Amino acid sequence: MVASLSLPRILRVGPGAAEELGDVILGLGLNRPLVVTDAFLVGTGAAERLTATLHKAGLHPRVFSDTVPDPTTASLAAGVKALDEHEADSVIGFGGGSPMDTAKALALLGVQGGHMRDFKAPRVNVGPALPVIAVPTTAGSGSEATQFTIITDSATDEKMLCLGPAFLPLAAVVDVELTMSMPPRLTADTGIDALTHAVEAYVSRKANPFSDSLALTAIGTIGRHLRRAYADGSDAVAREAMMLAATQAGIAFSNSSVALVHGMSRPIGAHFHVAHGLSNAMLFPAVTAFSVSAAPGRYADCARALGAATAADSDDAAADKLVDALRVLCRDLAVPTPRVYGVDEAAWKRLTPLMAEQALASGSPANNPVVPTAEQIQDLYARIYG
Structure with a gap:
């Protein structure tokens, strides 16, 4: 059997790795990331600290924090609008599995348009999509290194598995310090x-x-x-x-x-x-x-x-x-x-x-x-x- 293997191109792993996020993005030739996160991380100041790192590197980020737990097709519309308004060239998924899933879906929809039900399994999505950089804050989903995203169809309550290289983050920054406050x-x-x-x-x-x-x-x-x-x-x-x-x-x-x-x-x-x-x-x-x-x-x-x-x-x-x-x-x-x-x-x-x-x-x-x-x-x- 021949195994077909896919991994992020860049992995930065270790305490303090998030401080290198700006260097990672610059090294990829990107400049205008949309930071996809949630209200909790905005409220704790974590999102602000992350964007400060990006500004310090000379980047031009914008924060989108209107993600929801177990993202739905309806919840993606505002994110697609934010991508367009910011003229984003990349997407940073910052948070647990839900911001990460949202970021991956937005990266695809921002380029291809359409509806997520068009991209669900068994379809294998190869792109095109915006580059995704994953910064997890929980130790569990592994979404920072996977070619999957899960989006619930708001019309049917079906939790759709969407897969393919289009959803694989180009880079992942795995910093344990971001998980220390997990209850x-x-x-x-x-x-x-x-x-x-x-x-x-x-x-x-x-x-x-x-x-x-x-x-x-x-x-x-x-x-x-x-x-x-x-x-x-x-x-x-x-x-x-x-x-x-x-x-x-x-x-x-x-x-x-x-x-x-x-x-x-x-x-x-x-x-x-x-x-x-x-x-x-x-x-x-x-x-x-x-x-x-x-x-x-x-x-x-x-x-x-x-x-x-x-x-x-x-x-x-x-x-x-x-x-x-x-x-x-x-x-x-x-x-x-x-x-x-x-x-x-x-x-x-x-x-x-x-x-x-x-x-x-x-x-x-x-x-x-x-x-x-x-x-x-x-x-x-x-x-x-x-």
Whole structure:
């Protein structure tokens, strides 16, 4: 098998890397970036500090902060207008997964126009698009290194997976200092998100030796540091380890794929406004238990990397220990069920057939070791609710 690999051209990784953002953009021959961020980062002053760095480098940035959690097609219109008004030659995604997804979508729409539903999977988008420079502030989505964006169709509530090299950032600046203020709940959800990326990249039907090595490294790092970062947000060693692992997991799944957890997670986010990392966490143990029988050796490797099993365990035993470890991790990090989170049971049951249909339509379940039927997905939704 020949693996087709795509990575950002430039990666700056380490404490203080954000101070070099201006140099990165100048080195790419760009001058007028639109900084796509959110109201929270504007309110904390982080966006102002970032733009000050750009001004100091002689650049001409403009800030667009009207992004929304789980961006929608309706939320993109103001961003396209801001691009045009600023005559932007590039887009900086500054924030968590939602500003990053917004930035990637705007970069494409700013050049090609149209509607995001025109670009959803299975279409592979190769461009043209404005250059994207990614500056993550959470350790989880890995979006700074992936060729994917997720946008919800405002008309249908479908969470659309859009993919292709057009969405791959040209550069990524990964600075752990930007994550130090993450609260425990966000630390947990984004950390489990990164772990899901790494495990799904490794067990995916599209896995390859390049993605495998990054996935296993990320799994091991997360196993050693996620609980530490959750318990003590000031633990700089744990924070830096999680930041690097999230980027490694992002590169891994961008060059392999995600699978059933992500396919089922997106409809939960679209219909019930559950954050992406949290909806992954709600699903992760049950979907893994459903899938292990089809690839015990691959799941066993994940268990050993995580520290949940040893070389002395058989593959079947190690795979089972992975499922148990994920259940314990979600318990330790206080991951709620949909019921505990406040999702209405009647609405959950009513929307389950549609969610199963949307999960399958995304294409991600086809990469799973066990390719599920719609009925099996509905059963998994019922199983995790309470």
